[in-house]
Amino acid sequence: MQNKFPEKLEARLMKRNEEGSFRTLYQVHNLIDFSSNDYLGFSKSTSIANNVKAALKKEPPSNGSTGSRLLTGNFDYHTHLEKDLAVFFKSESAILYNSGYDANIGLFSCLGQKGDIILYDELCHASIRDGIRLSHAKAFSFRHNDLRALQKKFNQVKKDSTGSIYTVVESIYSMDGDAAPLLEMSKFCNENNMYFIVDEAHATGVVGNDGKGLVHQLDLSHNIFAAIYTFGKAFGSHGAVITGSNKLKSYLINFSRSFIYTTAMPLHQVLGIKFALQEIQGSTEIKKLINNIQYFRQQVAKRNLQQYFIESKSAIQSCILSDSQRVKTIAKQFVHHGYDVKPILSPTVPLGKERLRFCIHSYNTKDQIDEILELLTTFVGNFKRDNE
Ligand SMILES: Cc1ncc(COP(=O)(O)O)c(C=O)c1O
Structure with missing residues (x-):
């Protein structure tokens, strides 16, 4: 195998690294899913x-x-x-x-x-x-x-x-x-x-x-x-x-x-x-998903977190934190507590619009939604305090 790698490509990789948006492949196991597109749980349907x-x-x-x-x-x-x-x-x-x-x-x-x-x-x-x-x-x-x-x-x-x-x-x-x-x-x-x-x-x-x-x-x-x-x-x-x-x-x-x-x-x-x-056709999972989305949005409002969220009635609820480091740190803290929430960074989204993207599913429970938003409130609060 050649060890040579074109200089211009090397420079692009380094730039990614410096910008804090370097991508790697990793696996997620045994975490509570607030990130996949498997909105109805059909990927695991027996x-x-x-x-x-x-x-x-x-x-x-x-x-x-x-x-x-x-x-x-x-x-x-x-x-x-x-x-x-x-x-x-x-x-x-x-x-x-x-x-x-x-x-x-x-x-x-x-x-x-x-x-x-x-x-x-x-x-x-x-x-x-x-x-x-x-x-x-x-x-x-x-x-x-x-x-x-x-x-x-x-x-x-x-x-x-x-x-x-x-x-x-x-x-x-x-x-x-x-x-x-x-x-x-x-x-x-x-x-x-x-x-x-x-x-x-x-x-x-x-x-x-x-x-x-x-x-x-x-x-x-x-x-x-x-x-x-x-x-x-x-x-x-x-x-x-x-x-x-x-x-x-x-x-x-x-x-x-x-x-x-x-x-x-x-x-x-x-x-x-x-x-x-x-x-x-006739699946009850869609209704469960809609109920969970509504519950998530109610709980966001109850915790005064709307200021961070893009208005959305869909299964995608994005919390804009506008800083790659902040978004990555909080996503890691979620993993530590057993939750999978993805940090979405530039260039996938515009610079300054970096975010945590919460994907809601029919199989998420109300307790999970409560806990994840409780954690978000704490993490966002901590970050604010540390940076003031
Ligand atoms: C709006 C939109 N269109 C197309 C695609 C691509 O679909 P697929 O994952 O089946 O390639 C995606 C996937 O993320 C998407 O979000």
Whole structure:
């Protein structure tokens, strides 16, 4: 193995270290979960696991799909799941991707043509931004969740467009947990002939009837060009689906590189999603999750901690502490007390917006919520005192 390492890359690593945001891989075991995306506990559901095992037993051995969907990797199990997902999310069509990252990369990179414009919320996920960067469209961000900022940006740049204009938002933002003003934004997009795209990663399985997401809850399907739903979060599995028209599906099959040039999802992954989809319909876990979110917010208010929290009704509750060291120290103190809460640092969030991100789950207890907020009150108080 070569020991040489390019100087410029070495310098980047050192800079990360100096900035206090150096990333390493570690494992979390036996801690109380206030950090995973497993909002409903489905990743550990015995009924889903048993259903998958039983279904696999009935099939001939199938460890992998053997190729791209366009070559040897297309099976009935993919097309059946896509049909079920289209029905569930009330869409004409649905197309599976191996992950949400792949879905966004594959969608945005092939949508944006020369002369097109993509407008995106400044807090959109890295996968959306990366996809946009790979496209041929000009792209402009607008202030987070601000309809006026979107309108202003549209009016500024529409003259530069010789093609289509797309607007992209997330229904629930992954780092702030707040919801986009979908109704107003979709109306504005429709009135101005724009194509509106919504990433529902953190609303899937959480928001609306049976966790069908915010688009469904607001009955906006007819106003949406494409929606992205991911299965690595509340579905406790892995993978994603893009919903939209039959024409959009055809276009993606023909031009979406992360769909075309990759081995298709294997049977066991498809079954994991299929049985999670079955489990979620009528599941009492969603109600438990909603109750826990409400309880968490009430307790934050009771302890006068709202000043630190971004207003959010979702499972993501972010406590802004604005200092990497402070955030990391407090996260470590939580671990010491048996709780897993993640420090979220720059560059994942803007400098000065470093935070602790509390992810609430259906399986968190009220006692755990009480204790974690009691600890937060103490830690934040200690930090204030030590630094005054
Ligand atoms: C808004 C959003 N979109 C897409 C993704 C990517 O999804 P996946 O983890 O399935 O690749 C994430 C994951 O964090 C996300 O938060």
